[in-house]
Amino acid sequence: MTYNIFLVDSPDADTMTQALAAILQVPVKEIDVADANGDPDERHWEALVSCEYAHVHGNLSYSAEIYAQDSVADQPSEAQFSAALAELIGTPVLYPPTDSPESAHWIVTPEGLTTRARLDESEDEEPSYTVTAVEAFVRQLPDVPVKHLPEVVREQKITTPLADAFAESVASLPTADRSDSSPDGAETARVAASYLGAWEKLSRRAENSWEPSGWFPLEFYRETLGYRDDIEAYLRRLPEELQALYRNYLEKVDDLYRDLTVEDSDHVVADDKGVPVTHLAQKSWWWYRRPEPMPWAD
DSSP states (O other): OEEEEEESSOOOHHHHHHHHHHHHTOOGGGEEEEETTSOGGGOOTTOSEEEEEEEOBSSOOEEEEEEEOTTOSOOOOHHHHHHHHHHHHTSOEEEOOSSSOTTEEEEEOTTOOEEEEEEEEOOSSSOBEEEEEESSOOTTOTTSOBOOOHHHHHTOOOOOHHHHHHHHHHHHSOGGGSGGGSHHHHHHHHHHHHHHHHHHHHHHHHHTTTTTTTOOOHHHHHHHHHHHHHHHHHHHHSOHHHHHHHHHHHHHHHHHHHHTOEEOTTOTTTOOSSOOHHHHTTSOGGGGEEOSSOTTOO
């Protein structure tokens, strides 16, 4: 297994060796910790665990690629490995995400705090690596602003059982009744299903109190209501047989949205950037409902 990490502070080679031996449960003599720009002839290439590191610029100081051979029995997950390493060497460890853009790393501190961190890489010949925002205060990075990271929210995996059921129902229909008998029809059905999924995700987030992040940007909320607007156009383009099926699932998602929202009498959602009142009156009913409490409020 390979671990790709950044550290706020640089440990010496001996400290890193001892920590890796403890975490991966291998003898110290089977650990090779080496500078990426060092002499390759001094490497222990047959070691069970290799750690190739480099000193970097920015408010991080150390990057490392750690590889444990398959014969190493104890190979924790990246999260477990990083938490153990942070505690042993006394500095925060950043490791890459699997559910969000590469910029939104995880960071774990020696005290056990785990949160998200926005990591920016410069385009210099020797790039610098800078944490520009964190979702919780990190003592070792006192000057880094604490703020929500929208990119984390956008990429979260949200289940959509109703949209999935629609897609399964379409797939089970006889070919003559399905929209995939022509390329244009297949694309219309595919896009309509994706919009239904996006619309359902909004209610599923509300249903689960906006977890795992616990918040949701107003910008994204309005964006999803725009998807609901687009559904009407795609609905009319579906074959008649599919329109009834699609509307059945759409009504269920609409009902879910109604149940999880309240009347937005103050037009918090619909009144975007000074839109004239005459334009507001033309918006559909979903623009005049909102969650309570509002997930974008601090």
